[in-house]
Amino acid sequence: EKVQTADFSRVMREYAQGGYELVLGDAFAAERESRRTAKQFPKVAFLFGSGAGPAEPNFAVFDNWIHEPAYLSGLIAGKMSKSGTIGAVAAMGIPEVNRLVNAFFAGAREVNPSIKRKVAFIGSFFDPPKAKEAAIAQIDAGVDVIYAERFGVIEAAVERKILAISNMSDQSNLGPDTVITGPVWDMYPTVEHAIKLVKAGVFTAQDYGDFSRMAKGGSFLAPYHKFDKTLPADVKELVEKKKAEILDGNFRVDVDENTPVSD
Numbered sequence: 001e002k003v004q005t006a007d008f009s010r011v012m013r014e015y016a017q018g019g020y021e022l023v024l025g026d027a028f029a030a031e032r033e034s035r036r037t038a039k040q041f042p043k044v045a046f047l048f049g050s051g052a053g054p055a056e057p058n059f060a061v062f063d064n065w066i067h068e069p070a071y072l073s074g075l076i077a078g079k080m081s082k083s084g085t086i087g088a089v090a091a092m093g094i095p096e097v098n099r100l101v102n103a104f105f106a107g108a109r110e111v112n113p114s115i116k117r118k119v120a121f122i123g124s125f126f127d128p129p130k131a132k133e134a135a136i137a138q139i140d141a142g143v144d145v146i147y148a149e150r151f152g153v154i155e156a157a158v159e160r161k162i163l164a165i166s167n168m169s170d171q172s173n174l175g176p177d178t179v180i181t182g183p184v185w186d187m188y189p190t191v192e193h194a195i196k197l198v199k200a201g202v203f204t205a206q207d208y209g210d211f212s213r214m215a216k217g218g219s220f221l222a223p224y225h226k227f228d229k230t231l232p233a234d235v236k237e238l239v240e241k242k243k244a245e246i247l248d249g250n251f252r253v254d255v256d257e258n259t260p261v262s263d
Helices: 005-017 031-038 067-080 095-111 128-140 153-160 188-200 233-247
Strands: 022-026 045-049 059-062 085-090 116-121 145-148 163-165 179-181 183-185 219-221
Touching: 005 022, 005 031, 022 188, 031 045, 031 059, 045 188, 067 095, 067 145, 067 163, 067 179, 067 183, 067 219, 067 233, 085 095, 085 128, 095 116, 116 128, 128 145, 128 153, 145 153, 153 163
Parallel strands: 022 045, 045 059, 085 116, 085 145, 145 163, 163 179
Antiparallel strands: 183 219
């Protein structure tokens, strides 16, 4: 359920007192409150999205460690850009966002070292009109492949007939002729592991970040859909090669949480 920061502790207590053995949520807006409340119920397992670490004895954390498919998306963007300028419109310059945008740009630079980057932050996790406006400004500045880290960007890409990379989920339906692919975050491995530990009575405060990575099945590239027939074979081969290297542990995508800037 959607919970305001002021009500966070109260709702956590209601679930803990309601007989639930495992409570999941998002603590980004209530980091201290969530940890403080969890300590009051040591026999209840809490697993929350967080930019900070786990807290003993029962507060575990997860986060969107999906920079690997973001990097693969960047490889595609770097290969598909004809103008030599790609862009990204994102929420804000925080670590969770920065590492995705930086990985995207790193992938593009891997295949085209001279590619130029445009980046804009809208200062919100959900403001489609502002995201669309920022995207249009980038497109007017020469961007022809754009990373839609926020909703609203794909709409601009569709209208201006450029290519787009989606984020978090498969968003091809928003622009079948526009969205090539994008990183997908699958929470199933994270939740499955937590449930197993709770059932076994061995749940502990730990960081579940690895369960969001590709090797654990927690993230992947969205299907190409219509682009499966039009994406050049050498681009698809390159992506598959890098994907295999990531899954085999032979290639590690750098985690860069510095705030990206435009060239």
